[in-house]
Amino acid sequence: MGEPSGDVGAAPAPGTAPPGRSLRVGQGALVLAATPIGDAEDASARLRRLLAEADVVAAEDTRRTRALAARLGVTITGRVVSHHEHNESGRSDDLLDVVAHGGTVLVVTDAGMPTVSDPGFRVVQAAVAAGLPVTVAPGPSAVLAALALSGLPTDRFCFEGFLPRRAGDRARTLAALASERRTMVLFEAPHRVAEALDALVAAFGAERPGAVCRELTKTYEEVRRGPLAELAAWAHAGEVRGEVVLVVGGAPSDGPRDVADLVPEVLARVDAGERLKTVVAEVAEVTGVVKRDLYAAALAARRT
Incomplete structure (x- = not known):
């Protein structure tokens, strides 16, 4: 239940089967x-x-x-x-x-x-x-299986595929998703899971809920749930093996408004090779904070 029903009286669109009948072998x-x-x-x-x-x-x-x-x-x-x-x-x-x-x-x-x-x-x-x-x-479907097992909201979600391999590109991608309120599903290679979770912590915060779903439907299926920082610590503690799907909770409805909460994300991207002014402008635009306040806070944090 819950799937939209078709219009029984409507003519089939080009390239589709007539209503109520699926295409079968032999039809082309x-x-x-x-x-x-x-x-x-x-x-x-x-x-x-x-x-x-x-x-x-x-x-x-x-x-x-x-x-x-x-x-x-x-x-x-x-x-x-x-x-x-x-x-x-x-x-x-x-x-x-x-x-x-x-x-x-x-x-x-x-x-x-x-x-x-x-x-x-x-x-x-x-x-x-x-x-x-x-x-x-x-x-x-690995996407839907992981989403269902994650324990995170399933009413609205988005699939983001594999994260970029380069740190700067990955940071920019995640910065654009920092205010995304839907649950996010990501694929990742096992040897990059720890690195990806570190980037997620930097972009979304240590307490953002997530799940690491490994070897779904296989003998050694495993689902780890918890705050992103906890999951990152788990990934660093041992070798992650097998096919991996990451599921991350969406941003809280009020979104990040405190400049101090955004500084770690800014500094992580700067450490990855991006210009401070560029990063501050992009993050401020996405989150709605005042650009000069974020810039000043980031400069102060770098001096400490």
Whole structure:
């Protein structure tokens, strides 16, 4: 429940299935299918059928897709081709040619939903532009799984993907999110989790609630919840392993108004190589504090 219902009497838009009926193999369609993010038992019956019947399976890693099919007891009868970030643009025309001639192209990634920090967007964009049918076989999602397990508000949230690797770029990205009131979901590589949490503390404050979700649906699934400073200390205390999703609570409704609370964020960005005046101007614009007051407070803090 809670999903919007369709207008039964409306005519289908170009590239979509008629109301009440999903596109099926044989009609000619590009199908995005979610794959398990850990536990193979999460594979849907529809994914199994699509793997067995699709004319072409476009896989991020063909070996992993074949291994998944073997675990599911499915024999792939169609052609399996690689479809990843380095060849997606060049591969799209070939895939859409199959669809245009009545074939089904199944797009899968190593785990989760195509297009969500994974290949798929370019071929979908091209299919929509060409007026070709596109549909989805929904299923596992690391974003939604982590959000649900985090214990943080789920009524409004945003997905920010991977944080920039360079400290200055990361600080600027987080500064723009400092007043974001929605719960935020982020991906991060395990060896950068501690560094990312330090940056989150600098940008959002030590007490902002968060969660580190690791190895979701797998044998060693772990969810750590608490203030960002606590989570950062945990990450520094030992090696973080596996696939990681970070979930961070949104800014309080009144937002940060105290200049003193913003000084650590400003100094962290300056230490990362940015100009003090530039940082102060950006932070003041986002938070609404007086620029000269923030500049004076930052200068005073640097002298101590």
